[in-house]
Amino acid sequence: MKKLVLVLADAGLELVPRELWSHPAVKSHAKRRGKNPGRMLLDISVHYAAMKTLNEYWKRGRPDIVHVSLLVAQDSVLNRLGYLHTVIHTYDGKLVELDPSMVVPRNYNRFVGLFEQLLEKGQVPPGSEKPLAKLRTGRNLGEVLKEMGVDAVYRLSEKGEPVKPLDLARRIAGSDVPAVIIGAFQRGEFSKEVLSIEAEEYSIFREALPAWTVVAEVVVSLEHVSVWGASH
Template sequence: MLKNVGTETMEKRVIVILENAHLETVKVGEKFQLLNPCDHSNILEKNGRDPESCRPDITHLCLLTLFDSPLNRASMLQVYVRTINNILIEFNPETRIPRTFKRFAGLMVQLLHKMSIKDENGHKLIKVIKNDIEAHLPREARKIGVSPEFELMKNTKELVPEGENPIVIVLGSQEKLKYVNENYSLSNYPLTDYSSCSMICSTFEEAWGIL
């Protein structure tokens, strides 16, 4: 079942938050679909939307990277996603992210309309939760924003906290968020969010001896 760590729990883990995720549904005929530039270019053009403002495939790649990682398999990763429409989603670490975008899109449409995805035993694997991200995070954990837009740079190894404390890492926002304490770029190059996810997982796996 989905573990509710609460705001007082300070066990060692990485909490990744994907902000501004492009997860929107659109009605096409009698069915809802996940809005994306490949299938709905005419809808985006009609509404004056830049195709780059609608990239659910990036969220899909990030989630595949995170959930496939040894860090997640070792139960030391927790993932939240907040959409551009301010819908906050919590993922059970045991969630299996669909390998193809088509199946992922169908799953996200189901989630956004039914508010949760359950396994065969009725346990919630993915669920929409109250949009107050700070209420779901350990109060004393470092909260770090990561974006190529930020001026200060850190090697990912410098993000690993000492001791057994958790750390919160926020990706997807090019602006400094109120609940984030520190903001860094991880490279001299403009990394994609899924590349950053891979770097973060690899760094913490090495630091914590996860093979």
């Protein structure tokens, strides 16, 4: 394995959609933050009352899932050693590519501020020649994976073939540039776009697990196989 492309898929990461701007819960939160509603991340922990009418609301408004998953991924030993490339695919089909050197803000509220800027300006820091994170526009997930040289795709899902994490890691590490797709939403199914990508589907545990748990399992198991050697 030369590098791993980690995809956080169908992530509940979006700015507050226009139809909710005038809802009292959104307006009062926007006032408290001194920010325009359309420039804030949708967040079910504060916008729940407003979100109930939203299509598939249970997959949306969860920047916290992205935040914790990114902390686990970007601060991993696998990333420190230069093996990791992280991509976020959002509920509304946007794609964010992270630079491996990006230190994810430790504080949630600062993370929210940074990703609001990212979704609004297209990259952070704005205007930088070497942004820490940037939107990839005009491409779908399959095209971005192809551009990154991905030669095998693995999708993790409760419905996949049961496999022990270390056995899965051995299989993944057999490819030069594998991609691993992990759902970054609370509940429901992967989107059609994500399911349309040809992939082997595996399950590492009999129950649903949060995205960050799956990230930790995949990343640490791959370290054992690709970095430290777990054959002994």
